[in-house]
Amino acid sequence: MKQSHNRHPFGNMCGATSLGERGQLVIPKEAREALKTKTGDQFIVFEHDGFLILIPEKIMSKMVSQVTKVLNLNKKAKK
Secondary structure, three states, X not given: OOOOOXXXXXXXXXXXXXXXXXXXXXXXXXXXXXXXXXXXXXXXEEEEOOEEEEEEHHHHHHHHHHHHHHHHHHHHHHO
């Protein structure tokens, strides 16, 4: 039976992990499934005010592409 996410102000709590000797973190299975990630997927890593933020590269690429389209449309509209 699949566990449901525990809703928190920061998002869904999917478990806990610890830092390995070589600086590696294991992303809990529930989080990997929710993000539909697989071995070899890349993440963009941010540190912000003591928080570690991991964004799948495929999602970041889509965001950047959408922002670029909006900026280009705005540039064309101003001409």
